[in-house]
Amino acid sequence: xxxxxxxxxxxxxxxxxxxxxxxxxxxxxxxxxxxxxxxxxxxxxxxxxxxxxxxxxxxxxxxxxxxxxxxxxxxxxxxxxxxxxxxxxxxxxxxxxxxxxxxxxxxxxxxxxxxxxxxxxxxxxxxxxxxxxxxxxxxxxxxxxxxxxxxxxxxxxxxxxxxxxxxxxxxxxxxxxxxxxxxxxxxxxxxxxxxxxxxxxxxxxxxxxxxxxxxxxxxxxxxxxxxxxxxxxxxxxxxxxxxxxxxxxxxxxxxxxxxxxxxxxxxxxxxxxxxxxxxxxxxxxxxxxxxxxxxxxxxxxxxxxxxxxxxxxxxxxxxxxxxxxxxxxxxxxxxxxxxxxxxxxxxxxxxxxxxxxxxxxxxxxxxxxxxxxxxxxxxxxxxxxxxxxxxxxxxxxxxxxxxxxxxxxxxxxxxxxxxxxxxxxxxxxxxxxxxxxxxxxxxxxxxxxxxxxxxxxxxxxxxxxxxxxxxxxxxxxxxxxxxxxxxxxxxxxxxxxxxxxxxxxxxxxxxxxxxxxxxxxxxxxxxxxxxxxxxxxxxxxxxxxxxxxxxxxxxxxxxxxxxxxxxxxxxxxxxxxxxxxxxxxxx
Numbered sequence: 001x002x003x004x005x006x007x008x009x010x011x012x013x014x015x016x017x018x019x020x021x022x023x024x025x026x027x028x029x030x031x032x033x034x035x036x037x038x039x040x041x042x043x044x045x046x047x048x049x050x051x052x053x054x055x056x057x058x059x060x061x062x063x064x065x066x067x068x069x070x071x072x073x074x075x076x077x078x079x080x081x082x083x084x085x086x087x088x089x090x091x092x093x094x095x096x097x098x099x100x101x102x103x104x105x106x107x108x109x110x111x112x113x114x115x116x117x118x119x120x121x122x123x124x125x126x127x128x129x130x131x132x133x134x135x136x137x138x139x140x141x142x143x144x145x146x147x148x149x150x151x152x153x154x155x156x157x158x159x160x161x162x163x164x165x166x167x168x169x170x171x172x173x174x175x176x177x178x179x180x181x182x183x184x185x186x187x188x189x190x191x192x193x194x195x196x197x198x199x200x201x202x203x204x205x206x207x208x209x210x211x212x213x214x215x216x217x218x219x220x221x222x223x224x225x226x227x228x229x230x231x232x233x234x235x236x237x238x239x240x241x242x243x244x245x246x247x248x249x250x251x252x253x254x255x256x257x258x259x260x261x262x263x264x265x266x267x268x269x270x271x272x273x274x275x276x277x278x279x280x281x282x283x284x285x286x287x288x289x290x291x292x293x294x295x296x297x298x299x300x301x302x303x304x305x306x307x308x309x310x311x312x313x314x315x316x317x318x319x320x321x322x323x324x325x326x327x328x329x330x331x332x333x334x335x336x337x338x339x340x341x342x343x344x345x346x347x348x349x350x351x352x353x354x355x356x357x358x359x360x361x362x363x364x365x366x367x368x369x370x371x372x373x374x375x376x377x378x379x380x381x382x383x384x385x386x387x388x389x390x391x392x393x394x395x396x397x398x399x400x401x402x403x404x405x406x407x408x409x410x411x412x413x414x415x416x417x418x419x420x421x422x423x424x425x426x427x428x429x430x431x432x433x434x435x436x437x438x439x440x441x442x443x444x445x446x447x448x449x450x451x452x453x454x455x456x457x458x459x460x461x462x463x464x465x466x467x468x469x470x471x472x473x474x475x476x477x478x479x480x481x482x483x484x485x486x487x488x489x490x491x492x493x494x495x496x497x498x499x500x501x502x503x504x505x506x507x508x509x510x511x512x513x514x515x516x517x518x519x520x521x522x523x524x525x526x527x528x529x530x531x532x533x534x535x536x537x538x539x540x541x542x543x544x545x546x547x548x549x550x551x552x553x554x555x556x557x558x559x560x561x562x563x564x565x566x567x568x569x570x571x572x573x574x575x576x577x578x579x580x581x582x583x584x585x586x587x
Contacts, residue, residue: 002050002061002073003028003450004143005155006122008131009043010209013150016045023164025049028156031073031450037061039069043151043209044124044131046071051453053251053356054079059095066105067127072097073156074119074141075457077247082114096250097121104132109203112217116247116463120156120198131206137219138362138461139200139438142333142446146195151209157447158195159332159570167194169571174405176535180559181391181406183336184440186413190333192570197333200438220433220466222420225473233472233486234493240468241459241490245271248358248459255356256281258346259303259310261295263369263484264360266302266498267491268459272358273306280308283350283357285342288316289510298499305497313349315342317514325576325583328565330451335440336562338509343448351452361441362460365432366469367484368425368477376428377478386414387428388436396556398540410435425474437461512554515561519545525584526560531567536560 005024007016025036025047032049039046039062048061048071062069076082079096082103083089089102096117103111104123109132112121118140123132133154135143145154148166161167170193175185188196198204201217228236245268249255257272259265259282272280282303286296296312303310320341327344328334350357364370378384388410393399410431417430442458449456459465469486476486482501491500515522523545527538541560548554564584568574577586 002048002071003031003156003160004049004071004073004120004122005047005153005160006071006131007043007045007151007153008206008209009151011043013043013209015043016040020164020166021045021047024153024155024160024166027160027163030453031156033453035060037071039064039124041069041124041126043129044126046122046124051355051455053253053455055093055095056252058093059097061097063092063095063098063101065092065098065101068101068105068123068125070097070101070104070121070123072100072119072121073143074117074121074136075250075455076100076115076117076119077250078114078116080250109134109205109215112203118458118461122154129207130212133198133202133204133206135198135200135202137201137217138433138442138458140442140446140458140461142443143198144190144195144333145198145204145211147210152206152211157332158190158192161195162192162332162570162573167192169573170194171567171571176563177403177406178409179334179336180393180399180535180563181403182388182410183392183559184436184443185334186409186435186439219461220430220470222422223471224421225423225426226471228472230476230486230489233468233476234490236468237486237490240462240464241267241271242275244459244462244465245358246275247462248457249275251356253355254281254353255358256283256350256354257358258282258350258360259284259299259308260360261298261302262360263487263491263498263500264363264460265299266495266500267363267487268358268360269302269306269308270491270495270498273308280306281353282308282310283346284310284312285346286312286314287342287510288314289513292510292513293508302495302498305495311349311353313345315345317517319345320511320514321518321581322579324580325565325569325578326451327448328562329569329576330447331443331566332447332570333439333443334562334566334570335443336559337440337444338511338558340444340448341509341511343444344451347449347452347454351454354454356455356457357449358457358459359445360460361445361458362437363484363487365429365437366460366466367487368429368474369483370432371481371483373425373428373483374478374481377424377474387431392552392556392559396544396552398536398544398556398560400535400537423474425478426470429470511558512548512551515545515554515557516548519548519557521581522557522561522584525581526557526564529564529568529584531571532560532564535563
């Protein structure tokens with residue numbers, strides 16, 4: 001896991017400015033504190049910060065072979081198999097990210113078809129001055145581009161482009177509206193004016209300071225559900241999950257996992273315990289708020305059942321107020337998911353013992369776990385509802401303008417997801433895999449873990465698992481109100497004490513209760529922020545914080561608080577100054 005950045009300049013542009021290169025890579029130091037490297041060849045610069053996970057001694061980047069150079073952020077889990085399939089290649093290292101360079105020399109842009117992992121890769125072919133940028137099919141690892149003075153810039157995080165002065169700090173208004181309503185933003189355009197994402201699975205061909213062409217590798221197979229028996233599906237699933245977890249455990253450093261009380265992490269710890277001789281190290285977060293869902297007791301029982309070592313942390317209200325400005329600062333591409341809070345604290349604790357953490361992101365999307373999928377399957381006259389149909393501020397009238405167009409990009413993705421003969425359930429899953437997964441869940445995991453130089457790995461988002469599970473019949477995913485049916489059946493056979501058919505409780509963070517208790521103090525501070533004054537009526541914001549009476553009010557307050565802190569850091573360029581109250585009071 002690393003941070004990468006670079007410049008691809010047009011003919012006639014001055015050579016890359018060393019000061020700009022330094023600011024770009026220095027901003028990404030948290031992603032790779034174990035070393036840095038760069039190569040500048042004519043009008044192209046490739047930069048790399050390293051978090052050493054595999055091949056700790058000789059794996060420094062850039063890698064060079066033939067007339068090409070490569071920098072990468074991520075892990076290619078099948079690197080051993082790729083090496084074995086290229087017997088004539090003289091590899092310079094044992095690093096997982098060297099084989100992609102040789103594959104590119106052999107196969108061109110089709111090289112990514114053979115990769116199994118999470119990655120953002122930049123390859124410079126020096127004689128033609130061309131650069132290939134590639135992102136993994138699920139978008140587990142981020143990559144951003146911007147057209148800048150003199151050419152094109154790219155980086156693992158937008159803040160590298162902002163801190164280097166390559167892009168001015170300004171928001172796309174439409175994306176602010178989308179963020180407030182959805183809690184994440186969709187598609188190619190991110191919230192910063194002038195910065196775009198590579199979409200999951202995209203390969204961009206760049207030359208002379210611009211993008212020349214684009215290709216895209218889709219993560220999920222097309223077509224209707226396949227015909228398969230439950231026994232055959234379970235056997236195939238066991239093989240795919242076991243192989244994926246084995247691959248995701250490949251590391252030359254200590255690793256652990258995040259354990260909640262849910263199905264996905266219980267499946268992971270069961271498989272990890274099966275594959276490891278030593279006890280698995282599992283981390284769980286809980287909260288001190290009365291009435292909040294606390295998964296620590298059940299997680300501890302699951303860990304004990306498989307012989308794992310269990311470490312639980314308690315996230316308190318005082319901890320949140322103290323560190324929330326730092327947490328939000330890590331989310332430069334903003335996702336307002338309140339799960340960033342426990343994820344950040346879990347990563348901070350995990351870093352004391354490990355550099356790699358396996359996590360259950362993707363289980364709901366691949367196996368059909370969300371209740372919104374059940375509603376999407378129903379006809380309207382039985383209570384059916386489109387996914388992401390309503391926004392957070394539809395019934396909270398504090399914003400200055402009506403947000404009528406916030407769902408346009410989601411509607412376009414919805415139309416694409418319904419193609420290829422998919423059922424309503426598979427289309428709903430495909431829609432979440434298109435945007436919610438990469439632009440909320442995986443972005444959250446990446447930023448919160450990389451803030452502490454911890455690598456997050458997601459075994460459910462694996463080519464083999466997707467091929468085994470995505471086109472299963474609907475009845476093996478959803479039965480009545482019970483999602484992830486086949487995964488629950490697998491867990492019932494392998495770890496029944498995990499209570500796989502217990503009703504899904506959901507994971508909640510008591511931010512509404514915490515904000516309500518401090519509403520009189522927070523309201524005026526939030527309302528006074530320049531970013532909030534641009535989008536909302538300050539008097540209504542203060543009244544909202546003072547009068548939280550429903551869940552939607554607390555959630556809207558959370559989003560306004562997040563945006564106030566985010567705008568202060570990433571648009572005004574002001575660093576956090578103490579806790580939430582000190583930061584919002586600073587001028």
